[in-house]
Amino acid sequence: MEPATSPLLTDLYQITMIQAYLDHGDTQNAVFELFVRGLPARRGFLLAAGLDQALDFLENLRFSPVEIAWLDRTGKFNAKLIDYLHNFRFTGDIDAMPEGTAFFANEPILRVTAPLPQAQFVESRLINILHYQTLVAAKAARSVLAAPNKLLVDFGLRRAHGAEAGLMAARASYIAGFAGTATVLAGENFGIPLYGTMAHSFIEAFDDETAAFEAFARAHPGNVVLLLDTYDTELAARKVVALAPTLKAAGITIRGVRLDSGDLIALAKSVRGILDQGGLKAVTIFVSGGLDEDSLLAFARANAPIDGIGIGTSLTTSADVPSLDCVYKLQDYAGTARRKRSEKKATWPGRKQVWRRYGTDGRMAGDLITLESHDKAGEPLIHPVMRGGRRLAPSPSLDEIRRHAKHELERLPEALRRLEPGAGYSVEVADDLVKLAAEVDARLQARAWPGAKT
Amino acid sequence: MEPATSPLLTDLYQITMIQAYLDHGDTQNAVFELFVRGLPARRGFLLAAGLDQALDFLENLRFSPVEIAWLDRTGKFNAKLIDYLHNFRFTGDIDAMPEGTAFFANEPILRVTAPLPQAQFVESRLINILHYQTLVAAKAARSVLAAPNKLLVDFGLRRAHGAEAGLMAARASYIAGFAGTATVLAGENFGIPLYGTMAHSFIEAFDDETAAFEAFARAHPGNVVLLLDTYDTELAARKVVALAPTLKAAGITIRGVRLDSGDLIALAKSVRGILDQGGLKAVTIFVSGGLDEDSLLAFARANAPIDGIGIGTSLTTSADVPSLDCVYKLQDYAGTARRKRSEKKATWPGRKQVWRRYGTDGRMAGDLITLESHDKAGEPLIHPVMRGGRRLAPSPSLDEIRRHAKHELERLPEALRRLEPGAGYSVEVADDLVKLAAEVDARLQARAWPGAKT
DSSP states (O other): OOGGGOTTSSBHHHHHHHHHHHHHTOOSEEEEEEEESOOOTTOSOEEOOOHHHHHHHHHHOOOOHHHHHHHHHTTOSOHHHHHHHHTOOOOOEEEEOOTTOEEOTTOOSEEEEEEHHHHHHTHHHHHHHHHHHHHHHHHHHHHHHHSTTSEEEEOOTTTSSSHHHHHHHHHHHHHHTOOEESBHHHHHHHOOOBOOOOOHHHHHHSSSHHHHHHHHHHHOTTOEEEEOOSSOHHHHHHHHHHHHHHHHHTTOOEEEEEEOSSOHHHHHHHHHHHHHHTTOTTOEEEEOSSOOHHHHHHHHHTTOOOOEEEEOHHHHTTTTSOOOOEEEEEEEETTEEOOOOOTTOOOOOSOEEEEEEEOTTSSEEEEEEEETTSOOOSEEOOEEEEETTEESSOOOOHHHHHHHHHHHHHHSOGGGGSSSOOSOOOEEEOHHHHHHHHHHHHHHHHHSOTTOOO | OOGGGOTTSSBHHHHHHHHHHHHHTOOSEEEEEEEESSOOTTOSOEEOOOHHHHHHHHHHOOOOHHHHHHHHHTTOSOHHHHHHHHTOOOOOEEEEOOTTOEEOTTOOSEEEEEEHHHHHHTHHHHHHHHHHHHHHHHHHHHHHHHSTTSEEEEOOTTTSSSHHHHHHHHHHHHHHTOOEESBHHHHHHHOOOBOOOOOHHHHHHSSSHHHHHHHHHHHOTTOEEEEOOSSOHHHHHHHHHHHHHHHHHTTOOEEEEEEOSSOHHHHHHHHHHHHHHTTOTTOEEEEOSSOOHHHHHHHHHTTOOOOEEEEOHHHHTTTTSOOOOEEEEEEEETTEEOOOOOTTOOOOOSOEEEEEEEOTTSSEEEEEEEETTSOOOSEEOOEEEEETTEESSOOOOHHHHHHHHHHHHHHSOGGGGSSSOOSOOOEEEOHHHHHHHHHHHHHHHHHSOTTOOO
């Protein structure tokens, strides 16, 4: 069974709750919003990503007869629920920030308006889809900001957490500005440019390193990038210089070399020297091996002659921040605003809009979170994308999303473009929201148990 | 396109290298081993997991005509490679540690012996499968050791990194000793016990908390677990006490309550008191909300009256250690041992076995890594599981794997059973391996460039 398309990829309580809602007749419209409760210290902003996959999920949501029969056999559900699932579809509305939009804590990036059983059910997978791509897009943006003029490539499939993570990390990092990925399926699925060279095992399989270089070059004359650090990096660079005339005679140009271990700054400098002295000034240097955005900043500060960088595990696992406090909360049911008041987890009720102001320099100057009905107070970030379970328009292309993200990164305040964001960003909550929250609390209080703590 | 079953879920260089191998006639048998280079500070041991999915991948590996046509259209590959892919299958041998086996740094958990193009190609997805489940099994084992007598449940689908991670985290944590998961698909796919209660949104959708409790109880009379912390936890506990007689009259027993926020130790104690005073001594207390193995240890130290724990994001992202340095390295090609010598990444060559000794107390006393041909030196951990691309026997059941993991945890030295493992575990490298590594180095040296650094 493929996990990515099964409606059973959900938490048990979602189905349990549907049953209770049906039994109790609670099928009126509910409003849920998805947002991140707080930003981690090393994330000055986030980049929304994954909406296209979220909409695919909603449009294709249905239970197969086999899945329904299995649920029935568990004995956990009543006949009414089982019957209901046969025609279960998502028929609701979605409003969302476009993919690639920079956003901050407590700003909804997606709103679901749908009959309560539907709106409740989609929670687990919606978070699962949007959380991961947003996490990786935000992580990738840090590398893009740290090395704006370098070729950045996602190398992280192998240690990504499973198949879908490997694929979607390629998409999310491309949105954030990476040049491409090594993950072939991301080329096939999304048209993302593919990059790749050779592994150490290729070199080791030959008895002679130069023979390995030559065999590879002759097999791939159009894309010769040679891996230098299997045995001795500088020695390998000299072998490349010595091999170049032979290849040139065969009409083959060496495009680049890759370094995957050791002191990459020092090695890049010495290899650059060897290549330049050998007349290979056009050969580029690509590095990889346990790198992250901090490495990129160190390369830039050392003025290392590095042209491209493969970033793997740190990107696809978002190693320093492997999760965001991304939640999906009920804001309104049957026309009445709702609010959770749990300790440190209280939420703002109602249907919301986020307005963004810009300074005279074109940079983002502050956001205001309001009720949806609030007067215009800047550029609105949340837009309708689905009505009645159908997309209002085809999703933007990945390159359109990527251009939007690029524009967003350009408009970020300078403080947020640093790897250690100092000053925060102003996100204000409008009076209408504060007032509504107080009203919800007062209503709850009035209904509370006699003698309740206040 | 479903990522989990496409052969295109690989790194571009794997296909690039196949083409070069074919062009150069390098199709003899290669031996690759998969291992973890070093253990993170907070992991005293790891638990092998994911072998069953790895074998599924190998048995089902093939390119569809559509995938081959797409690869052809990229223009990156020659006709020989494209032709070769039509009949590409994995026809090799696999030797591996059984799932649930405790292992340590540099110990191979899987060996591939196959024609070089095949053995090379499977690298990316084999690591992707085995790395993640092993990562989560090792993380889950820490909670099992910290709270041996508690009901532990995986709640982490939503912030797992994508669909497959959500599903496989349930499998890996069940192997390590969790009681079950909230992820429904893991019940359907693997028969893992399912757990679930209700969300805050369920409570909020009702105008009255008691009404929400009662509606839920009537809809699920067989599994009534009520969530207490939506507004005021202690107040909600009193509502549960007040509601119990009404439910009892209807033949419904409240099984448990769940707390998801606040000071869980203090709240568990006060809620326990309220329930006990209200005659609900049999009602269990289940907690959740940002918990990890350190929380569990704190609960135990405080003697908190907590019966079960839902562990989410920290488990499924292995938050403190979101990746392992898991690699897949060429050890032998065409009957000659191979070795990478990159700085800090040198590997031991050849086909290996891991032997484990036990003390008189039955606990693990030390491992020895040797060549496969070494004399018996303890219990061998690596066993044949696939020959000629086919499993030698059906894989063990998940419950058999779980029993094996339980036995392994029982046999761990006491120092490794702590969350902050102090003393390490003895893993020795046998003389035959050291000698072979020296021979490989001497051979490489002899072929090196004149004037090479030594």
